[in-house]
Amino acid sequence: MVLTLEGVSKSFGKDNTYVEALKPTDFHLERGEMVAIIGPSGSGKSTFLTIAGLLQQPSSGQIMINQTNTTSFNEKKRAQTRLKEIGFILQASNLVPFLKVKDQLKLLDKVNSNHLSKEELASKINTLGLEKVMNQYPSELSGGQRQRVAILKAIYTNPAMILADEPTASLDSEKAFAVIELIRDEVKSMEKAAIIVTHDTRLTQYFDKVYEMKDGYLNRIN
Ligand SMILES: Nc1ncnc2c1ncn2[C@@H]1O[C@H](COP(=O)(O)OP(=O)(O)OP(=O)(O)O)[C@@H](O)[C@H]1O
Numbered sequence: 001m002v003l004t005l006e007g008v009s010k011s012f013g014k015d016n017t018y019v020e021a022l023k024p025t026d027f028h029l030e031r032g033e034m035v036a037i038i039g040p041s042g043s044g045k046s047t048f049l050t051i052a053g054l055l056q057q058p059s060s061g062q063i064m065i066n067q068t069n070t071t072s073f074n075e076k077k078r079a080q081t082r083l084k085e086i087g088f089i090l091q092a093s094n095l096v097p098f099l100k101v102k103d104q105l106k107l108l109d110k111v112n113s114n115h116l117s118k119e120e121l122a123s124k125i126n127t128l129g130l131e132k133v134m135n136q137y138p139s140e141l142s143g144g145q146r147q148r149v150a151i152l153k154a155i156y157t158n159p160a161m162i163l164a165d166e167p168t169a170s171l172d173s174e175k176a177f178a179v180i181e182l183i184r185d186e187v188k189s190m191e192k193a194a195i196i197v198t199h200d201t202r203l204t205q206y207f208d209k210v211y212e213m214k215d216g217y218l219n220r221i222n
Pocket residue numbers: 012013019021039040041042043044045046047048213
């Protein structure tokens with residue numbers, strides 16, 4: 001099992017601002033599995049994804065990553081686990097504004113030596129159609145290009161698990177399919193796993209399981 005959640009919940013605020021964004025949730029993700037989470041805005045999808053990826057702490061429950069219980073991890077250990085095991089593609093772009101695209105990858109070399117080879121990288125750059133932007137800064141990219149650079153960064157370090165929040169939101173059909181096929185290929189050929197939040201009905205055939213988030217409740221629907 002790559003990821004296990006047991007009784008994980010998240011609440012924000014108190015008294016009249018109190019909201020339980022994620023109700024107590026059990027969830028399992030296996031190697032080779034590609035799952036989708038759909039659901040309305042504000043239903044708790046990003047909350048679920050960022051908690052599963054150790055970016056924020058749950059209010060209750062336990063999270064196991066590669067069979068290791070992370071509950072007692074301090075922030076340093078959580079950060080190490082994120083760098084080593086998880087590739088994030090988040091709604092807020094995780095690009096460093098003052099670095100060219102190619103230097104964003106170099107930065108990752110410094111913190112994680114388990115990255116793609118030159119040949120593998122060239123092939124992913126080609127699949128994502130990013131050849132021409134490697135020497136540009138994030139501010140010089142279109143929304144869709146930025147999104148694809150974020151995807152390149154997420155897979156570059158060979159993570160066990162890919163967590164993606166609307167990775168195809170600003171892409172045309174052709175590029176959306178290319179991106180999702182690339183993630184699926186990583187998952188299937190490299191025995192990884194992915195959770196993808198999406199509203200994109202063009203993509204349903206690519207997923208092994210589909211969950212729906214509604215008012216903080218996560219239910220499998222397909
Ligand atoms: N840091 C926070 N502080 C207070 N409330 C929060 C916080 N983060 C999320 N929430 C609330 O939790 C609920 C779920 O938010 P979340 O971002 O998980 O929704 P979402 O399903 O990802 O929505 P969208 O599709 O619009 O991205 C919302 O009511 C939101 O206002």
